[in-house]
Structures are given as C-alpha cells and as structure tokens.
Amino acid sequence: MAGLKYPGFDTLALHAGQSPDPTTGARAVPIYQTTSYVFRDTAHAASLFNMERAGHVYSRISNPTVAVFEERMAALEGGVGAIATASGQAALHLAIATLMDAGSHIVASAALYGGSHNLLGYTLKRFGIETTFVSPRNPEDFRKAIKPSTRLLFGETLGNPGLDVLDIPAVSAIAHEAGVPLLVDATFTTPWLMKPFELGADLLYHSATKFLGGHGIAIGGVIVDSGRFDWEKSGKFPQLTAPYAGFHNMDFEEESGTRAFLLRARREGLRDFGACMAPMTAFQILQGIETLHLRMPRHVESTRKIVGFLAGHSSVQSVMFPELESHPDYKLAKQLLPKGCGAVFSFDIKGGRDAGRKFIESLRVFSHLANVGDAKSLVIHPATTTHYRMSDEDLKKAGIGPGTVRLSIGLEDVDDLIQDLERSLAVASRVK
Amino acid sequence: MQLQIKGTAAFAYTAAHEIDPSQRTVVFVHGAGLDHSWWGLQSRYFGYHGFNVLAVDLPAHGRSEGPALNSVGEMADWIKKVLDEKKIKTSSVVGHSMGSLVALEFAARYPESAEKIALIGIAYPMKVGEAFLDAARRNDTAAFDMETIWGHAPQVPFAGNPNPGMWMYGDTLARLGRLAPGVLHTDLVACNTYAGGMEAAAKLTCPVQFILGARDMMTPPRGAEDLIRKIEKSKSTRIEISGHSLMAEAPDAALDALIEFLRPA
Numbered sequence: 001m002a003g004l005k006y007p008g009f010d011t012l013a014l015h016a017g018q019s020p021d022p023t024t025g026a027r028a029v030p031i032y033q034t035t036s037y038v039f040r041d042t043a044h045a046a047s048l049f050n051m052e053r054a055g056h057v058y059s060r061i062s063n064p065t066v067a068v069f070e071e072r073m074a075a076l077e078g079g080v081g082a083i084a085t086a087s088g089q090a091a092l093h094l095a096i097a098t099l100m101d102a103g104s105h106i107v108a109s110a111a112l113y114g115g116s117h118n119l120l121g122y123t124l125k126r127f128g129i130e131t132t133f134v135s136p137r138n139p140e141d142f143r144k145a146i147k148p149s150t151r152l153l154f155g156e157t158l159g160n161p162g163l164d165v166l167d168i169p170a171v172s173a174i175a176h177e178a179g180v181p182l183l184v185d186a187t188f189t190t191p192w193l194m195k196p197f198e199l200g201a202d203l204l205y206h207s208a209t210k211f212l213g214g215h216g217i218a219i220g221g222v223i224v225d226s227g228r229f230d231w232e233k234s235g236k237f238p239q240l241t242a243p244y245a246g247f248h249n250m251d252f253e254e255e256s257g258t259r260a261f262l263l264r265a266r267r268e269g270l271r272d273f274g275a276c277m278a279p280m281t282a283f284q285i286l287q288g289i290e291t292l293h294l295r296m297p298r299h300v301e302s303t304r305k306i307v308g309f310l311a312g313h314s315s316v317q318s319v320m321f322p323e324l325e326s327h328p329d330y331k332l333a334k335q336l337l338p339k340g341c342g343a344v345f346s347f348d349i350k351g352g353r354d355a356g357r358k359f360i361e362s363l364r365v366f367s368h369l370a371n372v373g374d375a376k377s378l379v380i381h382p383a384t385t386t387h388y389r390m391s392d393e394d395l396k397k398a399g400i401g402p403g404t405v406r407l408s409i410g411l412e413d414v415d416d417l418i419q420d421l422e423r424s425l426a427v428a429s430r431v432k
Numbered sequence: 433m434q435l436q437i438k439g440t441a442a443f444a445y446t447a448a449h450e451i452d453p454s455q456r457t458v459v460f461v462h463g464a465g466l467d468h469s470w471w472g473l474q475s476r477y478f479g480y481h482g483f484n485v486l487a488v489d490l491p492a493h494g495r496s497e498g499p500a501l502n503s504v505g506e507m508a509d510w511i512k513k514v515l516d517e518k519k520i521k522t523s524s525v526v527g528h529s530m531g532s533l534v535a536l537e538f539a540a541r542y543p544e545s546a547e548k549i550a551l552i553g554i555a556y557p558m559k560v561g562e563a564f565l566d567a568a569r570r571n572d573t574a575a576f577d578m579e580t581i582w583g584h585a586p587q588v589p590f591a592g593n594p595n596p597g598m599w600m601y602g603d604t605l606a607r608l609g610r611l612a613p614g615v616l617h618t619d620l621v622a623c624n625t626y627a628g629g630m631e632a633a634a635k636l637t638c639p640v641q642f643i644l645g646a647r648d649m650m651t652p653p654r655g656a657e658d659l660i661r662k663i664e665k666s667k668s669t670r671i672e673i674s675g676h677s678l679m680a681e682a683p684d685a686a687l688d689a690l691i692e693f694l695r696p697a
Contacts (some may be wrong), residue, residue, distance in 0.1 A: 004577060004578060004581055005581075006581070006589070007589045007590070011590075016589060016590065016599075017591075017592050017599075018592055019587065019591040047477065050480055052473055052474075052476050052477035052687070053477070053684055054473060054596070054683050054684070062596035063596075064592070064596075066597075067593075067597050068592060071593055071597060075589065075599050075601070075602070078605075079599060080598065080599060080606045081593075081595075081598035081602070081603070082599075083597055226602075226606065227606030230610060232495065248448075250448070251448075254445060255445075255469065255472060256472055257607065258469070258606040258610070259603065262597070262598070266597070
C-alpha cells in the first residue's frame, strides 16, 4: 500500500517514545529528576494506584525520562513494551523473578556472560531455582534438558566470549513445544544487528551499559516483551494467569493480555526488588541510542578488518568470530546475522597465559577493563576476570582457554588499533 | 468471568467483581480483531466505581471460543444473550469501532435493555478498503500492519505512550498475532457489510454519546456526521490528540467522557 510504512530504524532511534515537551517545547528528552508526581486530587491519586488511569506515581515504578527509553527500546525491538532496570543483570533477575518460584527450572546455554552464569548456577540455586546448562550449538540439548518444572529457555544471541550463535528459530520452537518462553540476552547484537522477536524469541534483555549507551558512562539494563507468548494457553504460569494476593488479587493476563508479563514485572518486580533505572541514566543511554545506527556499522567494519589482521598473524593461534569459515557457527551467522556479528570477539594467543598477560599489558590504545561495547576499544582476559569463578570444565564448555583474549572494537582509527595489536603481539611473542 | 453462551465458552472481564443486581451495568465491546483488555483502564475504573462491568471477548476473540460471528446483528444478539445469561435487564453499552456498531444495533434491537450507549471511534457506513479486506482474507500480516498504522494517530510512533514504557504499535500487532486465521477478515466483513446504521439510529430511545478522535485515520470524525445529525439528542466529544485507538492514545480523556456520560442522573 502506498504510504503504509512503519518508521525506519534510524527514525525510531531518534524519535520513538518522545515528542517535544508540551510545556517548554524542549526538543531533547528532559531529565525528569523527580522521585514523585503531584496528584490532581484524591480521586486521581486513587485511580493511579488502582491502575484505572495511566501515569506516574513514584520513580521506582515509572518515570517520564525512563519511559522514553523504555518505549524507544520496545519500538526498536518490535515489542509491546519494555522495563528499564538498574543493570543488565537486574533485567535478567527481573525476568526470572517474575516468571518463577522456588522449584522452577531453567535450561540455559553454557556460553553465558560470567555474571549470568553465577546468577543461574549459584545464586538462584539458593532460592530453589535450578538451571541446567547445555551447549548452545546443539538445540536438541535444550530439549533433552527440559523437565516438567522447566519454565524458561535462555541464551545469548552471541555467546560470551566464544560468539556461539544461538539458533533462535530452532531453540524457540523447542521452547514453544514445551509451553515455555525463550529469553535471550541481545546485548552483543543490539536491535541494529538482529531482531530476536522476528526469529522466535519471546523476551529479550540488554545490558544497556554496552552498545546501546556506547559511551561507557552509565550502567543500565532493559527487558523487552514481544507480547506474543500466550501465558494462558501455556498453563504453566500461575504467576501471570491466577489471582495474585500480592496485588489486589489481580490476574495479570486477564487484566492486560499481551502486557501481562510487563505488568507484573513492573508492579511487583520494580515495587518489591526496586532495581529501577535512574532518569539521568536513561537520558545518557538515550544519547547513545540516537546514534546506534551510525555506530554499529563502524564497529562491524573495524572489527572485520581487525579479525582479518589477527587471523593471518603468526602469533595468533585462533580467532573466534562467526564470520570466519573456521567458526562452527559460520553458516548460522550468515543466516541470522546478515548485517554482521558485532564488535566483540575472542582470540587465542600463542604462548598461553603468560603471553596473554604480556600482550594485554603492552597495549596502548586498547583499555584493559571489564566492559564491552564502548566507543573506546577494550581488552580483557576472561579466564582471570569475567569468568574467573568458573571451573576449568565450565570454562572449556564456554570455549575459554588460558590464552583466550577478548577484544571489544571501538570507533578509533582502525589503523591505530591494528598497529597497537601488532606491536603488542610482537612483545608477547618474545615471552618464553 | 467464564460464561456459556449457546453452549459455547465465552469470557467477560468484570474487574474482579461479582455481578451485583443493585448496581448499574456497563458492557464494553471491542473492535475488530481485539479483545476485552483493550478497555483495560476504562473498564477497571467503572468496575471499581459502583458499576457492574462486562468487558466481553466476542466469540473467537481473547478468551472466548469461536467461531467468529458474521454480522453486527449477530454480535448485538450475542450481547443480549450475555446479559440474559447474567440476568441483567438493562445495561449501558460502550463500543469501539466495530464494537460501536454493535452497541448501536443492540440499542435499536433491544431498546428496553439499552440504558445508554457510547460510540467510540465510529463511522457509518464503516467501509473497509478492498486491499485491507483482501490481506485479511489471505491472513496476510499486511492486514495487521494496516490495522496498526491506520488504527493510531500519525504522531503515535513519535510520541510518548500515556501508559509508561509501552509501545502502541507493538501491542496492537501482538494482539492481532494471537488471532485465529480468518477472524480479522470476518470482523472486517461485518463492519463493511453493516447496512442498518441509519435505521438503527432512527429507533434509538436511549441517550447516546459519541467519542471521536480528531486524528483518526481509520474512521475519521466526518464519517460519524450523518449519524450525529440523525440522533438529535446525542452528545459528541472530540479528542484532538487522538487517532482511532482512543482508549490507548487518550485514556484519560476517553475515560472522563465516559464518566460524565454514564454518571447516574
């Protein structure tokens, strides 16, 4: 149909969720640095509390600046809505705490960010929620691990740090056959590289600290719901489909249909756990999102050049990047990530742990720190940092060796980055 | 609330209240392809302010079993059966889009049962374009796109949702994505072929309230002008910022208009 077109990604990245402030005309998103909101009268207050009217009550539950960020993310991902959280880890916790009770079970990819592995493998166990970790490379392993108590399948769009590509169409089909949703951590891909909902995922979250912000100045997370998982039909989620005494006997699915998950996550999860996002953080991350569509192509382009350089270097044992034919997920990446496989990848340096240490300490442009997805290029040694609590066996399952080095390619002049790597590899090669 | 209407399971949202025979009743009727939760804020308000609320899922929508009903008249009769099932003699009926045609026809067919009717996002005739009908007939998701884009004011993708953190386009698409094949087409055909609007308007004896979105692309306000002229004592409220999805785009304004209209004299 002529004229029937959704706004494009770049336009939504700049405009979704916000129109100029009606009072001041401010074009930029105002920072509503307020904890609370004046009610018009007592009836209005009561209506807001009882969800008869939309609006803000208290900034732990919602805030106008944060709401712009949430709506923008929902628009970019194609979801029904979103909830911003204090961090990516808070988003993962919020999803699980909303859907599960003690006795519930998760089937998760073994190739996860170390913090997620800790949460699932250790911390949640204390609260009676068990996780079985499986190889993301074989979707059937997810199926085999499903139990009657399983309530969620979970993986990263690109596994950390080996960049295992999650076969979302296959894993989501297995999840749906079992009547449970698939949650993905889409941090490494951002909505610019992949739309997980279009591939079958039901819920997704980001560490907004990474590419969404891009500037490395704000910690935040966001969970987005596709609204397509039918909780009522599944019959496995009384948390959403039965009256809940903790919220006026509300049946969240009956009340809001497609918005049931987000309704409970906000009204219970943010209310009780309180891991909300600050308005200043939302503002800062929004500044990043406004240029996401410009930054991501540059990240991808520079990464490809650096991967090519490293893959041909005599001091490098292997490079793990799904755009290389040597990567086990090469074909799947071409299918699911046609725009590129992001800007975070790992390689194994010859000489093991000592060579890796020398290499990292010799870098001048790359910053040695625990983050990815910054405009500045970053480097880390996962075995001794992000994944240091994992056993050798778990490290192996996650594709991490003693000499594995993870790079996050930033927006600097790529020739300067290659020069920095080349010089440091030369230094590392002299380690005996 | 689970119901059995002619042996078929049906659902009506009641804001977690039992029907109280001493209270007035409001029935909310959703539009094409949608369900009771489209009325979330408004139905909840009335349920907690002294009214019995029945926000129905028409057959084959939401939690009600199918098949979908083929005409506005059948839908109006179905609403009467819901009231009969709950032994409710009179009710106000609030309808949106296709549901507004149902409310109009209900009040004409059952004047003794219709206390008041509110017609939100109505146009008569409610003609549906051939491209829209054809896409829906083929169960092509292009039909969902048409309902989503035309169903909201042009500024919606660039404006904040009054409901914090929610994305209206995504919500509409997710709802339509849950429909069984053919249901949207059946609804659209019912709208397109409904020919009894002026006749029904002539029969009305109850108070009528129009609530129209000035930026409505699906049923522009001018499409209601003939009906408004025909129903002499009706009241009209025009919500300047809203498109067709008034309950989502301008929830407070739509609710305030309903409160004013449905308030007992």
